[in-house]
Amino acid sequence: QLSIELKQNLKNTMTQKYQQEGEESVTSAVDKLQQEFKCCGSNNYTDWADSLWIRSQEASGRKVPDSCCKTITDLCGRRDHPSNIYKENGCITKLExxxxxxxxxxxxxxxxxxxxxxxxxxxxxxxxxxxxxxxx
Structure with a gap:
């Protein structure tokens, strides 16, 4: 039960609140989570396709946030190749x-x-x- 709640809340937070106005602390926490645990998205990197920010013009064509990149550079999230991002792992398993x-x-x-x-x-x-x- 807790695992299901955690999964749903983490994905919802990432897709609905990341890079949104007034949610700077959420953005910072998600970026830190993805870099520290070497993961991308809640279940995997495809979760970011549902993100309000990724679908907006502000994302500048990124497929994932730059914090998903193995080596962070500006706009590195445009390329979702396995050599570039933490593609194999979602954050939920590592967080659990x-x-x-x-x-x-x-x-x-x-x-x-x-x-x-x-x-x-x-x-x-x-x-x-x-x-x-x-x-x-």
Whole structure:
């Protein structure tokens, strides 16, 4: 269920909000996502064909954003050849893997903190018991 929601929301964000007025933070986040994870589009590079920006004059004939390019140059998104863009991978799979890997770390830290707290409670109980038995 979460995977389906994530896929739909990511694709919708990329196609509807990328390079739109007032959505500069979305554009920056999508560009960073595509460059950091070496991916293009939500499922793959063809997702960009539905983009409002790609279909507009502002895209200057690009087929994908320049952030999909392996080496970013101005207007490199006009050429969607595999040697030029991250054609084989969509960002959704890589994003899901990233989240899953980091959830394990967060879980491990949480369990560690819980163990320290339990140890502290046991120590406190022992200390309380020993103080209660000894008169002042």
């Amino acid at each position: 893997n990233f989240i899953q890997e980091h959830l394990k770390i967060i879980g491990a830290v949480g369990i560690s903190i819980a163990c320290v707290q339990i140890f502290g409670m046991i120590f406190t109980c022992c200390l309380y018991k020993s103080l209660k038995q000894e008169p002042y």
